[in-house]
Amino acid sequence: MARVVELSYYPVKGCAGTSVSETLLTPAGLAHDRSFMVVSEQGVFRTQRRDPRLALIRPALDPDGRRLTLHSPGTEPLTIDVDTSGARRAVDLFGDPYRGIDQGDLSAAWFSDVLRTPSRLVRVPPEHDRVTDGRTPGTSGYADSCPLHVVSRATLDLLDSRLAARGAPPVPANRFRANIVVDGWDDPHTEDSAHRLTIGAAELGYAKPAIRCAVTMVDQESGTRDGPEPLRTLATYRRAAEGGIAFGSKFAVLSPGKMSVGDEVTVTAWSRAEF
Numbered sequence: 001m002a003r004v005v006e007l008s009y010y011p012v013k014g015c016a017g018t019s020v021s022e023t024l025l026t027p028a029g030l031a032h033d034r035s036f037m038v039v040s041e042q043g044v045f046r047t048q049r050r051d052p053r054l055a056l057i058r059p060a061l062d063p064d065g066r067r068l069t070l071h072s073p074g075t076e077p078l079t080i081d082v083d084t085s086g087a088r089r090a091v092d093l094f095g096d097p098y099r100g101i102d103q104g105d106l107s108a109a110w111f112s113d114v115l116r117t118p119s120r121l122v123r124v125p126p127e128h129d130r131v132t133d134g135r136t137p138g139t140s141g142y143a144d145s146c147p148l149h150v151v152s153r154a155t156l157d158l159l160d161s162r163l164a165a166r167g168a169p170p171v172p173a174n175r176f177r178a179n180i181v182v183d184g185w186d187d188p189h190t191e192d193s194a195h196r197l198t199i200g201a202a203e204l205g206y207a208k209p210a211i212r213c214a215v216t217m218v219d220q221e222s223g224t225r226d227g228p229e230p231l232r233t234l235a236t237y238r239r240a241a242e243g244g245i246a247f248g249s250k251f252a253v254l255s256p257g258k259m260s261v262g263d264e265v266t267v268t269a270w271s272r273a274e275f
Helices: 052-056 105-115 153-165
Strands: 003-009 022-026 036-039 058-061 067-072 075-081 088-093 096-102 120-123 148-152 180-183 194-199 202-212 245-255 257-260 265-270
Touching: 003 022, 003 257, 036 088, 052 105, 067 105, 075 105, 105 120, 148 153, 148 202, 153 180, 153 245, 194 245, 202 257
Parallel strands: 148 180
Antiparallel strands: 003 180, 022 257, 036 120, 058 067, 067 075, 088 096, 096 120, 148 245, 194 202, 194 265, 202 245
């Protein structure tokens, strides 16, 4: 029987995640996931691809989402009251225009100090109406695309065995920044062909493969690049037909609801994998 063994959300895009035993799945993904984003002074999003030190930042958000505390080694923590009604500003996410609510000069100075480059923090505005792509459309906050990233334990274990065969050490699972880790599927990459899933009171629809990037080569504990693995090994067996390296799958939310570690994962409809 397949079950959820890990649930994680990422309050600030690109920063460290928060593991939870239970949460609410909203139309935009796990509650508070990627609801904040660090941007340049020009409003362009920051990512571990260019700013690996984002991994050092560990945000802690109150359950009601009203207070955000920021932690990073060697830096005094900062707690701010979250602004959900302030002036909107233009932000850029992969070249697409969105809006964000600037969270003030204190958070801007804190992020600029940790990242060593001028930065500001913005929050998704309540009227955010992004539509995500893929086989099943949905919505999300400031995630790269679809609201949920699902990967199975069998998929991670296969990668570790392939790395070992090449004489390389295993790669920590947090390199992949998944929202949901599933155990109990015998075959690796079962998530590629699971068209519909029910987990607890929620239902998910498959959107597309998760195409991997240089973030997987960032050590999430030190905030430094540590390549070429796992991309070098993944390239030997996980090249997608339309380009890129696929590992894990993206899902949209069909029915929101409560979700917990230990919940049974049931595939209610299957489809052909996209590569």
